[in-house]
Amino acid sequence: MQPGLTYTGRALPEAAGHAPCPPDNAQTSSLDGTAPISQAVSVDTPLLSVEDICLSFGGIHALDGVSYDVSRGEILSIIGPNGAGKTSMANIICGLYKPTSGRIAFEGKSRTNLAPQSVAGLGISRTFQNLALFRGLSVIENILVGRHRHMRAGLFGGGLHWGFSRQEELEHRQFVEEIITFLEIEDIRSVPADTLSYGLQKRVELGRALAAEPKLLMLDEPMAGMNGDEKLEMVRFIADANVDLGTTIILIEHDMSVVMDISDHVVVLDHGCKIADGTAEEVASDDSVIKAYMGATE
Numbered sequence: 001m002q003p004g005l006t007y008t009g010r011a012l013p014e015a016a017g018h019a020p021c022p023p024d025n026a027q028t029s030s031l032d033g034t035a036p037i038s039q040a041v042s043v044d045t046p047l048l049s050v051e052d053i054c055l056s057f058g059g060i061h062a063l064d065g066v067s068y069d070v071s072r073g074e075i076l077s078i079i080g081p082n083g084a085g086k087t088s089m090a091n092i093i094c095g096l097y098k099p100t101s102g103r104i105a106f107e108g109k110s111r112t113n114l115a116p117q118s119v120a121g122l123g124i125s126r127t128f129q130n131l132a133l134f135r136g137l138s139v140i141e142n143i144l145v146g147r148h149r150h151m152r153a154g155l156f157g158g159g160l161h162w163g164f165s166r167q168e169e170l171e172h173r174q175f176v177e178e179i180i181t182f183l184e185i186e187d188i189r190s191v192p193a194d195t196l197s198y199g200l201q202k203r204v205e206l207g208r209a210l211a212a213e214p215k216l217l218m219l220d221e222p223m224a225g226m227n228g229d230e231k232l233e234m235v236r237f238i239a240d241a242n243v244d245l246g247t248t249i250i251l252i253e254h255d256m257s258v259v260m261d262i263s264d265h266v267v268v269l270d271h272g273c274k275i276a277d278g279t280a281e282e283v284a285s286d287d288s289v290i291k292a293y294m295g296a297t298e
């Protein structure tokens with residue numbers, strides 16, 4: 001970890017009216033402008049390609065021409081000071097926001113402007129910054145909700161226990177039990193999720209996202225608000241999900257020691273622009289990254 005990169009959480013000024021982003025010279029893929037996404041399909045096709053994405057809210061440029069690729073099997077961290085555009089990027093990938101311009105491709109096919117349920121159907125899951133569990137439902141039931149894209153009859157067609165066959169229900173419950181074992185939460189499987197500690201609730205959220213068997217898992221600040229031990233455990237489960245389950249992961253995270261530890265690839269945003277794209281070591285020594293973080297602590 002670079003001492004100069006320690007993040008203090010102080011907000012930067014609004015992105016409105018910031019200078020245009022400099023040209024993106026960090027592109028390594030077919031998205032360097034020489035080939036459109038639709039012609040880029042091959043065995044080396046990235047799992048996700050983000051090309052020249054812009055997003056404006058009135059006069060605020062939340063994202064300004066951001067491009068990067070996510071390779072299969074990697075952990076990509078998206079970092080940047082407050083207001084850099086990280087959550088906006090996650091919201092675009094999962095279909096909650098529509099980009100003002102630019103393209104998204106998943107597995108080589110153009111997927112810009114899909115609705116969130118269609119994005120989930122492709123195999124993209126996410127967790128949110130704030131806890132988003134179903135109050136009153138047990139740990140098992142909350143994780144079972146994550147199976148909905150695999151349920152033939154739909155989860156809420158008639159309630160959690162209706163609408164799909166006994167055999168299908170057994171298969172889903174068995175899969176959920178495997179997730180519960182993987183996350184070491186066997187002892188609390190029947191406990192109402194909202195009565196658990198914050199760290200355990202975040203782990204259940206991870207379980208619900210993993211229950212979807214995602215090809216791409218987006219984790220938006222999964223360690224925010226956790227104590228040191230909870231963070232260590234969460235890092236271990238994220239790394240295991242990547243290695244043992246083969247899940248490609250996009251991690252949005254402020255804790256630079258975690259980012260340095262766990263990431264194969266780091267994209268740095270600042271004021272809606274991509275300012276660096278490379279390995280953790282490369283971005284940590286990048287002058288523009290150091291300047292952006294120094295600016296955030298001044």
Ligand SMILES: Nc1ncnc2c1ncn2[C@@H]1O[C@H](COP(=O)(O)OP(=O)(O)OP(=O)(O)O)[C@@H](O)[C@H]1O
Nearest residue numbers: 014015057060062081082083084085086087088089
């Ligand atoms: N729904 C919205 N309406 C208006 N402005 C928005 C909206 N969502 C984001 N913004 C603005 O877009 C910019 C980027 O915000 P975003 O939340 O994506 O940044 P971030 O990097 O995730 O920040 P943080 O680390 O604080 O979560 C900010 O200036 C923010 O105020």
